[in-house]
Amino acid sequence: MKYTIESDFNKHVKGPELKRVYLLYGSQTYLIAMYEKALIKKALDGGKFDDFNFHRFQSQNLDLQAFYDAVESLPFFSQGGRCVVLDLEPDALDASQTQQLCQILADPPATTTIILTMKQSPSKKERFTAISKACDKAGCVVELGDRRGADLLRFLRDRASKNGCELSTPVAQFLIDRCGEDMQLLSTEVDKVCAYAGGGIIRKEQVEEVVAAALHARVYDLSRAIFRGNFGKAMELIGQLEDLREPAAKVLAALSGAFVDLYRGFAARQENQSPAQAAADLGYPKNREFAIKNAMSDSGSYSAPQLGKMLEVLAQADGQLKTTGTNGRVVLEQAVTQLFLLTEKG
Secondary structure, three states, X not given: OEEOOHHHHHHXXXXXXXXXXXXXXXXXXXXXXXXXXXXXXXXXXXXXXXXXXXXXXXXXOOOHHHHHXXXXXXXXXXXXXXXXXXXXXXXXXXXXXXXXXXXXXHOOOOOEEEEEEEOOOOOOHHHHHHHHHHHHHHOEEEEOOOOOHHHHHHHHHHHHHXXXXXXXXXXXXXXXXXXXXXXXXXXXXXXXXXXXXXXXXXXXXXXXXXXXXXXXXXHHHHHHHHHOOOHHHHHHHHHHHHHOOOOHHHHHHHHHHHHHHHHHHHHHHHOOOOHHHHHHHOOOOHHHHHHHHHHHHHHHHOOHHHXXXXXXXXXXXXXXXXXXXXOHHHHXXXXXXXXXXXXXXX
């Protein structure tokens, strides 16, 4: 079974039914972590033996025999069941390991709940596809993407309320415009503003004082919109960046950086490198390893000539900004439109 609407999955989590296998993935790591925690609580009985009945594994250096033993063992002095979590990175598994994992997922005992969480997109789609199909047959696959509109605003208001503050819809929307739609970042920023305010009604001025306009967060959203073929969203983000008075040259520089990452990710995929090795070889710091990892995944839809032409478009736009008096927003919109045309030609 597949869930693509979060509210439907939320009802399932709150209901009595418990699947044997769950695969949680998507762009919102905050939601993945939240539902993982809820499912673990649901699978276990909350007793003193929960530590014996809960096991977590990493894909890196995964011991499949130990994973199998944890899945197949009976609950230890518990009225509930066992819960086995795998932090899934399909790229860390070879073809044989992927096949073995799928076999384990195919028919786990009724007393065990397996939760796979994937917080980064894989570069090798075929392995994720195989694992996803196995999870779909034995349990359910849940895609946790962005919350939109009223749902995201409600999340921010509720978060503020738990911190003893009141966040109006206009101020909540201003916070989104300033930070982007990543719920992990937004939750951190709401907590920060609430601590600064010390309770009561949050004012727009307080958000401006505490929350830096996250240029890279907005440009990251812009690059994701381009990679996903969402032209309307891309134009909307360019408008938001202009409203925040971000100079077109800075936006273009940050966007160019995202496409340089994409090209590097493509090259790393061609050499069959792991994300960790590629990051080390290319000089990415540890806190930026995710960038090359995402780039390796996203670059799978493009060819080398496409990527080269995309970088040419961005270089030409940079030259246009520096040597002509053309309106910055017009240059950005033209460049992004050309990028979309290049993706369609692939």
